[in-house]
Amino acid sequence: MGEAQPVQTMTAAEYLEWEPAQMEKYQFIHGEVFAMGGASRRHVTVSGNLFAELDRSLEGSPCRVYMADMKLEIKKEEIYFYPDVLVTCDPADHKAEHFMSSPVVVAEVLSESTAAFDRGDKAAYYRKLPSLQEFLLIDPERKSIELYRRTQQDTWELLDIPPEHPLPLHSLELEIPWQRIFRNVD
Numbered sequence: 001m002g003e004a005q006p007v008q009t010m011t012a013a014e015y016l017e018w019e020p021a022q023m024e025k026y027q028f029i030h031g032e033v034f035a036m037g038g039a040s041r042r043h044v045t046v047s048g049n050l051f052a053e054l055d056r057s058l059e060g061s062p063c064r065v066y067m068a069d070m071k072l073e074i075k076k077e078e079i080y081f082y083p084d085v086l087v088t089c090d091p092a093d094h095k096a097e098h099f100m101s102s103p104v105v106v107a108e109v110l111s112e113s114t115a116a117f118d119r120g121d122k123a124a125y126y127r128k129l130p131s132l133q134e135f136l137l138i139d140p141e142r143k144s145i146e147l148y149r150r151t152q153q154d155t156w157e158l159l160d161i162p163p164e165h166p167l168p169l170h171s172l173e174l175e176i177p178w179q180r181i182f183r184n185v186d
Helices: 012-021 041-057 091-095 115-127
Strands: 006-009 026-029 032-035 064-067 071-074 079-081 085-088 103-109 134-139 144-150 156-161 167-169 174-176
Touching: 012 026, 012 079, 041 064, 041 085, 041 103, 041 134, 041 174, 079 115, 103 115, 115 134, 115 144, 144 167
Parallel strands: 103 134
Antiparallel strands: 006 032, 026 032, 026 079, 064 085, 071 079, 085 103, 134 144, 144 156, 167 174
């Protein structure tokens, strides 16, 4: 499958009013609206596993985890995405109903049709978020994890997490066992 084609164009305000009434989810990029496709069983399993592990690990902390149906606003760019999983510690985000704006961690689970966009433009937009400290790309087919971490010099380093090694999320002061992320992915 190729890159999604825009459905129509509109302003960000029009998109925010229009999109909740739609049967499908749509992402918004610089005035263009893109329909989102369905996810595979492996994609859904990995997203759910990551959500469950983060939710359990963050219990009692000021941070909360959200997934799939929660939009993320990149205001300066006029962009709204639906990350597979995001974590925010911002009290304002915890009160927001339709979109978050200050994530600490964002995770995208790759699919064949979206991998190039997730690795390219989407990752570049995410890295512009001042609050973002870590960004994950998880490939359920290859069972691989790429962790991008913001450095103290405000650059990004890539860590390839080897199979069977825990995923170290420094921004949240926790580790997630590799096996838990890929549980039931066969």
